[in-house]
Amino acid sequence: MTIAIVGGGMGGLTLARVLHVNGIEAVVYERDSSRTARDQGSMLDIHSGQRALREAGLLEEFFAIARGEGQDMRLLEPDGTLLHQEDTPDDAPLLRPEVDRADLRDLLLDSLPEDTVRWGHVFKSAGDGRLHFADGSSAPYDLLVGADGAQSRVRPLLTDVRPAPIGKNVVEIGIPDIDRTHPDLAAMVGRGTYWVVGNGISLAAQRNGDGRVRIGVSFTNTAEDWFATSGIPFDDPAAARARLIELLPGWDPRITALIAACDDRVVPRSMTTLPAGLTWPSRPDVTLLGDAAHLMPAVGEGANMAMLDGASLGLALAAHPDDFATAVEEYEREMFERAGAAARRSEDMHELMMSPDAARKLQAFFQPS
Template identity: 45%
Template sequence: MKETPRIAIVGGGPGGLLAARVLHRHGIAATVYDADTAVDSRDPGGTLDLHADSGQIALEDAGLLPAFHALARAEGQAMTRRDHHGTLLKEFVPADGETSAPEIDRGQLRTMLAEQLAPGTVHWGHKLTELTTENGVHRLHFADGSTVESDVVIGADGTWSKVRRRLTDAMPEYLGVSFLDVRFDNVENRHPGIAALVGDGQLFATDGAGRAVIVQRNSNGIIRGYVAFRAEEDWAAQAGVDLADRESVREFLLREFHGWDLTVRPLLTDNDGDYVARAFTALPAPLTWQRVPGITVLGDAAHAMAPFGGHGANLALLDGAELAHALHEEPTVEAALTRYETAMFARTGHLAAASNEALRGFFADQPDGGQHEVPDREEELRAYETRAAEYRASRTPA
């Protein structure tokens, strides 16, 4: 850019941190503001598989692909499919050297990205409450009463983004499926039955009637994931379930998942810690908006979608890299933001729509008690490699 704008990134998740890292590698200053008091001040959630055609490309652009592979778990690409009786339906074991979509704990990824930024780049404990604009200057208002002025504001502030409200009235919608976060610690010793069911990677267990358990190996002997079911958004209140009372939740799950075999019931009842209730929400897809000078969003703030396909974090990382490249290569901020949004809309819209539709279909009743199909893992991995080659070729000057 011919300009030297002040750039504020709202949100210190993977997408926001990656954008800052690539901008800094281009010699462009940017500051990140995050509501958390520190990089590890809250539970970051479970694990992510970073795809060769998106997340890994972004990490390569940031110079962090070797650091990722040092932490990643290639064996986590394994996938096991079982019915609600525990019967093995399908199994995939990755070949030696398979690196198309290794797993990494969310906390490990976030810490790795934050540690690669210069001290002081991330301002922790800054919760955005409002974004205003006057005479072309954007002012960020934080919960502690402080304000910051910026020429460019990048919203990496998640599904309920406050920055996005300056671009569109679109809001996330409930997809009709709720879930409970579950966690099993020291599984080889405390939960050997669950460890055997899950294997080294991910387990899908379903009954064909809108109920599922989807869990994944994390590092340090932990298995995390969720118990999911079709329900009204206020299902707990309707069912009289006290979410703060584990026994109340367990009693509900045993009623809701009646008919599930004793071999798989520990996935429902043996949770270490409290159950955390969440709802699957997504933005309308495909979602676009008219340019607003100096403001854009990335990741879930731009295209929050159902988790089927595992695209969310991968697209957030790639968004961050592509936005940083555009700001470096285009002559003006507006040219850069226009280039970024045009490409981002085209890249993410169909994936978001397909992911949302896949979730609804997966939790629909199957006739005659049949089982829902899940993506073929081998085909997914080969597709990531093919698209990665195509993507790199498209970025190479003719």
Template identity: 80%
Template structure:
């Protein structure tokens, strides 16, 4: 069997690694030109995904790069009221440690035989067991796995479902080397996640392993074209920071100081999801994993489910070496059930964040009576 994996994210690489552990070869085709072609984003909270890393034989290596202190959390209201502060003891178990996306990707990449990942191959089409890439090359497959993210180009081979806007738009900014450049703000944010929850808005500041604090300012209950009407000049960082502060009237000066201290990296994200509980009739030669299969609200489940998908598919293929269609059907059914539950939970959390009293509801979530 020739197994072709499209996408070198956590899920696709976890699948390739578990297959390798069981002596099964695969090839991963990635549109990026190299592992360092672009930044990989911020931190990931890896909890249930640790099971997948155990199956991949990488759990100890993961713990070596994970940040236990990243489990710290502070929750505040826009007027500065501190609702919750959780500081992780140094000897606390690594139940939900944070890890840099790039570090996790490097861990998975370095665990694979040289040449497993084929860089610079953007998927274009697939038909009759042949994949065409945008660079003009092609390859044959017996099994094609779409691990190519939210805007998956493999997904249409199994379903016509498309991501829909959730009503959340996010502006991402950040402060590099915060301990040296702004030690007062560094002390305020702490070692983990710093959340300010307002009515229809939130600010989430998170310490990254490289010393940068990554800040996401979310606007809930907003239309898909909100950025066009927001008055945020994304091509003018200083003016964008000023406009963001205008959009947070009445917020404590400590929070707007975080925005004022940010560098000129400004990005926008319009959040989308696939339908909760999405399924499709199992096919013997194509399946999906990760965001390609079950894009859900970004509340900490996506990467974990992608890792679990990769491990589950790899184990199913190893268990049914002479009957891959049976392996795909077994994997699809398990994945549909598991990720459907995760998607429903994530949607519930998204509704909580959209509510007018999100801060108090979050407090009740983290500290149930």
């Protein structure tokens, strides 16, 4: 029977890999034209997702590309006051290592037979056992797995629920090759994450393995149309950086210097989530994983949950290879409980970040008495 996975992100590829090591082949339909068609984003904090990599037979290969020093963290207030600092010893266990998203995706892709991923397939609809793509082509399926992210086109086959905004708008920027171009800023940021939290605004700077520092400036308690009213001219990167600095009055100039040093890549993102604990009536021919199933606030759980979803579904299908209905029900029962709990934890952290005294609450979180 044919298993079709729509979406070649962490969850979909983990599912394909776990199926492969258990002697079951699947096809992954990915909208990107190739693995290098677009930027894959920033670092991932992989903790519980290591269980999925173990089931995929890739844990040792993961440790070879993971960055233990990425566990370093500095927490500051906007005036430059250092609230908390973690420096990871070189021999520390890799409990929550950072890894470049592109590197982890390449690891999963390289572990699959060459013809597993079908690039350039933009999913349009499904029904009567066939997938339909934007170019007019189609393909058969017995089980369709929607691993196609926040704006999933597979999700409507199971539920009418759609993602809703959470009052958080993020501007993504970055400094390439920071050690060479801005060694003073590189020393300030350190080896991992540099996190500045103010009243409703935060700045997170994170080192990538390629030498780039990715920066997200987050504005909380803001309306869905905030980008249109913020005065940030996204079509003029230099002016956009200047406006971002204007929106941070009173911030230490050493911190805003990070924004001034960024290149011309300026990306606005409005954050949305699905309701924590979302479920749907089980069907034997369709299911969801990752953000398609449980989009939650971005606080370090999403990729881990997606990979655990892929491993869980893969193991259920391996246990019931001729009974998709039982496998899907078994997977969804486990996933609903696990991901629902993770979504509620993520909502609690998001609420903390929205509070006026978020910096001090985070300090207490990282330094419990």
